[in-house]
Amino acid sequence: MKLKKILPQFLTLLFIVLIFGFFTMNAQENMDTRGIEFGFGFLKQEASFDIQFSLIDYDGSKSYARAYLVGLLNTLLVSAIGIILCTILGVVIGVARLSPNYLINRTASVYIEFFRNIPLLLQIFFWYFAALRALPMPEDASLLLGTSYMTIKGLYTPAPIWNNFDVFLISLIISLILIFFFNRYAKRKQEEAGIQYPKFLISLGIFLIIPALTFIFGGVDLQWSFPELKQLAKTSFTYEGGVGIPPELIALTLALTLYTATFIAENVRAGIQGIGKGQKEAAASIGLTPGQVLKLVIMPQALRIIIPPTTNQYLNLTKNSSLAAAIAYPDLVLVFAGTAMMQTGRAIEIVAITMATYLTISLSISLFMNWYNKSIAIKEK
Amino acid sequence: MFKYLKQLTSLVAMVAVLFTFTTETMAAKKSKTLKNTQKKGFVRCGVSQGLPGFSNADAAGNWTGVDVDVCRAVAAAVLGDASKVKYTPLSAKERFTALTSGEIDILSRNTTWTLSRDADIGLTFVGVNFYDGQGFMVRKSSGITSTSQFKNGISACTNIGTTTELNMRDFFNSKGISYTPVAFEKADEVVAAYDAGRCDTYTTDKSGLAAQRTKMSNPDEHIVLPETISKEPLGPVVRQGDSVWEDIVRWSLNTMIEAEEYGITSGNADMMKTSDNPAIKRLVGAEGEMGAAFGLDNDWNYRIITQVGNYGESYKRNIADTGILPDRGPNELWTKGGILYVPPSR
Amino acid sequence: MSKVNLLKPNKENINLFLGLGVLFFTLGILDFYLNNFYEKNITGFLPGFISFFTPLIFGMIGLHFVRIEFSGIKKLDELNKNINTSNFNAALSFCIILLLIFSIPPLLNWFIFDANIAGDTKEACTGGGACWVYIKVWFNRFMYGMYPNAEQWRVNATFIIVLVLMGLGYFFPLRFKKYLTLYYVIFLPIISFLLIYYLISGGEFGLEWVETGAWGGLSLTFIVSFFSLIFCFPIGMMLALGRRSDLPVVKYSSLTFIEFWRGVPLITVLFMSAVMFPMFLPDGTYVDKLIRVIAAIVLFEAAYTAEVIRGGLQALPRGQYDAAKSLGMGYWRLHLLVILPQALKLVIPGIANTFLALVKDTPLIFVVGLLELAGMLGLAKTNPKWLGFSMEGYVFAGIIFWIICYSMSKYSYNLELKYKTDR
The missing domain is CATH 3.40.190.10 (Periplasmic binding protein-like II)
Structure with missing residues (x-):
């Protein structure tokens, strides 16, 4: 009886050890005969290549470790923007999918069926190589909203120039803390005395007013630097001043958002539909408005159904952002598992680091969403 | 019980095969x-x-x-x-x-x-x-005829994972020009991006520039600048x-x-077998044992x-x-x- | 005739309100249409930004007038119920109508009316629309990659035979029905593999050898998806069972395996298998790149399949296990005969979704130099003779993938409905 338990485990272990041993031995031997060393010392060496787009201070004189950080931040940036946008779009489309209005309903479902069934890589290519290529050259670009230019070289928007930015930042943090405490207070009041405050409006008010006060009293000052056309040569132009958002980032964000939003929309729809009709009717019968029904009765329950599959979509989006390598957005795969790997020749180390990084990101998003899911789960009393 | 024994023996056999395989290849010939x-x-x-x-x-x-x-x-x-x-x-x-x-x-x-x-x-x-050496390609209409006309803010398309990426940095740094590198993985994508106007200049080896120029929608609209910034x-x-x-x-x-x-050309190699010059005869496998050191026959260079x-x-x-x-x-x-x-x- | 209150359309003055409604609605559409397609602004006398919104204002007024409750006209009531319940709804509906008017004619023009299909050079494309000549000329490449034209019948024959063999399952006589699973899980994959090995790859029986590097286009997409589907299922099943095992070593190694593959992007996995993997083999062993890439996709998707199947296993009530155990069934008999058949039935939609994701992931093999459909597009769009048609290429590939994926998802939806009623 005991053998029956031990033997399969022993065999599994043996199998794993043998496979790993086999691969490591071969790699070791191959690396020896080919004169390749293994080690992570290269991370401290000077990278000596530049990167198109970086959130932190970087140039070629910095180390490979710094280049890794640039790539990682770029991956996180595109994932974060993508997650925010696709959540908004996904919720809108998901709710629209349930609208009684025939046109809205159909439009939403056509959108979902269309974008969901085309491979993401094709969509990225389409946006980058076909759609964005149709944009005008800088000198022909027309003004968007009076401030920005959309050109083939990217989107140029005004850049904020702050005075006393730290004061502003502190005020933001203070307002967030205030909102947090206010919400806790409001929740207790509601539970104890049944008094409802317009939580959202008051929170918004705090968030807007306190930072606004710093402009008057804190000496905070905000000016905008507008992009200006600059001539590089007879027919070659660019914009200076302002923020330049590379078209690669735009194409990637667009494709990731449009693609992932379809899945989130389906999750939202399934979540709302998963709530029994009785709930809605009961809520309406005690005199709640349709908005209140959605906010107070449907959503808190639907979220529990929506969140687990949506977490998976967030993970997918993050992993899919590695397709950036197919267009020239300098994410982790392009910068680190691309240029850096090529310049150093340390394929095994770099691929291992890259994979470990993605694993860590995935696991942290999972853990965070699990925690969030638990925190909103209805506590059985 | 016997079932597992059977599994175990087959596994051991498999491992044994793997190991003999490894040792066999280690003992293999010189090349x-x-x-x-x-x-x-x-x-x-x-x-x-x-x-x-x-x-x-x-x-x-x-x-x-x-x-x-x-x-x-x-x-x-x-x-x-x-x-x-x-x-x-x-x-x-x-x-x-x-x-x-x-x-x-x-x-x-x-x-x-x-x-x-x-x-x-x-x-x-x-x-x-x-x-070869690294050079730059620009649009003819831009009026640029030399790299000395490059200005701050120029964007340059190139391949990732090449010496070009490094040379480019050295070049622009030494000239004190700020630039935006746009690096693609595939050469075709670099060409397509430059051709569409994503970048002001395209830099790679000069031979590469000349070759890729043939892949552009209108090759005559582009010129390769005379400067060579590296040896390749x-x-x-x-x-x-x-x-x-x-x-x-x-x-x-x-x-x-x-x-x-x-x-010696592919056309006259046969005739050269009877040449008077021993250097030529060696090159077409008619004299000496030029292949033996590699473990090849004597006609390897003739072929x-x-x-x-x-x-x-x-x-x-x-x-x-x-x-x-x-x-x-x-x-x-x-x-x-x-x-x-x-x-x-x- | 009762009093007319313009703010409250009523049934009594239905004709007046209908007339007004239709008039304003048409005015809105007309204004928009002229503005966009003839560059004539009939409301140009108004200040700039009001004039911009006039179509919407007209349309909403129009829809407001026709919003008559219980009008007695069945069509109108239905219309109101469907798209015109409130002002907000009306505005959204009207915006969508305007969007359709705005986008459909140019799209149709591009796709059909201004498109060119006759001829076989770039010069034949004179219209402002799509150049389908490009697709026509490159069609063979998009379908078969670099596979020699004269040999393409071999690819077609293989696919037809495999399809026929797949359909054959339906016509099995009743007494062979119990072998159906065996047929699909073991017999069919082996036959398909042999077919692909001898017919597509060739090299025997007087057929010319075509190396895997020349395979490509949509047929490669099919080959990769087909084998990945076949292999990722059993491996995923083993992993799912492993993850639910009582034996800690088995459990945690399955868990690690699953979480590892689910945590890394496919693109890095493909890079490893295509470029780095030989480093981990004894010097001189050679495994074809295509096989390595398929193996990578199989392991990757197997982890996802495992999670789906695990969901099905968890959903089964404990009673099933206990009942089977009380009959004296061992681990394997219990799972093969009792648990898995029920669990798999539960997760068919999930599995179908995973397979759908797999098909959509196949274009990624382009990143490691296998030229399936997306890769061939990349090649064709940089051909000097055919520059500037990337849009047509992507639209074509998009349509093909859309048809495949949409039919798969509809099929899985039908399966879902079918099995829902079964329980």
């Missing part, structure tokens, strides 16, 4: 690569993903180019048939990993010979089949640790260049010349006649004012 190549019946060669004149596939999947001819020469030498090559198109980023991992046996993909590549990452450069000796690469294979590839290339020096041709023929066929670079420049023989100079085959 494992040569042995494996002859066993497989084709040379595994890494080439570019399409660079006219160097390595480019036509719509029927046939590869041509001077880099391709190196692979064909090796195939002719070791297998007797220049067409026995399996081409693996590689991006700049993949090439060295593919070579060191053993996915390919020769990398003939306009690769620049540098110290760090040769010494650091398990590669050995066997020679130079094209002397391009050549075939092999893995470290197999000196016999390294020698075979090196001398296959040398044979092509030396054949041109002595005027290279008849099946692939000498370097001049290869250059003419692939680069000059296609209009990419009609002028051979430094890639002329040393006897004719160029810098092609190879050690003698003797």
